[in-house]
Amino acid sequence: MRLKVKAFSHIYVEDAAREHPRALAILKRFPNSQVVFIDDYQNVFGRGRQDFWKQKASPKLILALKKDNFLYAGNDLLQGNQSPNFCYNALVLNCPYDCHYCYLQGMYAGANMVAFVNLEDYFEATNQAILSRSDPENPLHLAISYDTDLMALEGKLGYVSEWIAWARHRDDILMEIRTKSARGRFFKEMEPTTTARFAWTLSPEAISKRYESGAPGLSQRLRAINSAAKAGWRISICVDPILQLPGSDGLYKEFVELLSKELPWENIERVELGVFRVGSTFFKRMLKRQDTDLLQYPYEHDKNAVSYKREERERLVEGVLQPLLKNISKEKIFVWT
Numbered sequence: 618m619r620l621k622v623k624a625f626s627h628i629y630v631e632d633a634a635r636e637h638p639r640a641l642a643i644l645k646r647f648p649n650s651q652v653v654f655i656d657d658y659q660n661v662f663g664r665g666r667q668d669f670w671k672q673k674a675s676p677k678l679i680l681a682l683k684k685d686n687f688l689y690a691g692n693d694l695l696q697g698n699q700s701p702n703f704c705y706n707a708l709v710l711n712c713p714y715d716c717h718y719c720y721l722q723g724m725y726a727g728a729n730m731v732a733f734v735n736l737e738d739y740f741e742a743t744n745q746a747i748l749s750r751s752d753p754e755n756p757l758h759l760a761i762s763y764d765t766d767l768m769a770l771e772g773k774l775g776y777v778s779e780w781i782a783w784a785r786h787r788d789d790i791l792m793e794i795r796t797k798s799a800r801g802r803f804f805k806e807m808e809p810t811t812t813a814r815f816a817w818t819l820s821p822e823a824i825s826k827r828y829e830s831g832a833p834g835l836s837q838r839l840r841a842i843n844s845a846a847k848a849g850w851r852i853s854i855c856v857d858p859i860l861q862l863p864g865s866d867g868l869y870k871e872f873v874e875l876l877s878k879e880l881p882w883e884n885i886e887r888v889e890l891g892v893f894r895v896g897s898t899f900f901k902r903m904l905k906r907q908d909t910d911l912l913q914y915p916y917e918h919d920k921n922a923v924s925y926k927r928e929e930r931e932r933l934v935e936g937v938l939q940p941l942l943k944n945i946s947k948e949k950i951f952v953w954t
């Protein structure tokens with residue numbers, strides 16, 4: 618079932634951001650929203666006793682200025698962390714989609730979305746990070762769409778276009794834009810660049826329908842990937858998280874067969890595989906979710922993370938990895954187990 622989100626009836630704007638040109642431009646795209654000025658975004662976004670899932674059905678947008686922490690280092694649960702120059706930023710907090718396995722449900726007090734409008738400060742911080750990267754022989758590997766799906770918001774925010782324009786003529790950065798979106802037209806209209814790689818997350822259609830509420834289905838994502846490939850964009854694929862469910866072995870078998878036929882393999886430079894995993898603190902909060910069976914599995918709680926047992930993790934990954942080797946070489950497949 619696809620979630621119908623009635624989004625952004627209200628837009629909260631931090632006083633410090635009210636004259637910012639990007640805030641003014643975004644407000645113009647929401648002529649019917651009620652605008653409310655606030656002192657500090659945390660007074661709305663971070664306040665106590667919010668109902669995450671109730672808000673998810675009708676989230677509000679908050680426009681704010683990010684004051685510090687423009688870049689974060691990777692952690693052991695993130696895939697891109699395998700690159701020595703990896704870092705990520707948080708341009709938007711929370712996501713318009715509602716994947717039942719998503720750690721964001723346990724990360725924030727509510728489901729309203731914050732968009733930081735001072736991208737110029739992020740660009741400056743990124744310039745500094747490029748200069749001090751640990752492996753200067755390789756570009757900075759910056760993920761710009763981690764705690765959200767920026768492409769799903771592109772029509773309203775335009776942040777992906779802005780970052781691509783900023784990075785287009787550089788040779789010292791590779792931006793990764795992780796997405797489940799299906800904006801095929803974007804790739805036809807914008808000139809491709811080597812400094813950006815789009816990383817599509819794909820799941821079997823039945824899993825997408827049941828557990829990725831609001832996100833485009835598999836066939837729509839495959840169409841967008843093919844449009845991007847045809848236009849010459851850099852592409853990677855993430856089958857992450859792989860889930861253990863009744864009948865999932867058969868589902869993933871059919872899914873990989875479909876990917877073998879439908880993906881433009883000659884254009885795919887990297888595949889990432891990983892099983893469901895989430896930090897223990899976030900998981901405890903996610904368990905309050907009432908409308909899913911996904912979180913009720915007898916997961917293993919190990920150190921600070923919740924996932925399947927090691928043998929299950931390896932079996933699930935192997936079930937996808939082995940048949941994929943018909944399409945792409947092993948050196949291009951990166952696995953989190």
Ligand code: SF4
Nearest residue numbers: 712714715716719765
């Ligand atoms: S698309 Fe990604 S960030 Fe958005 S809800 Fe799903 S898993 Fe979370």
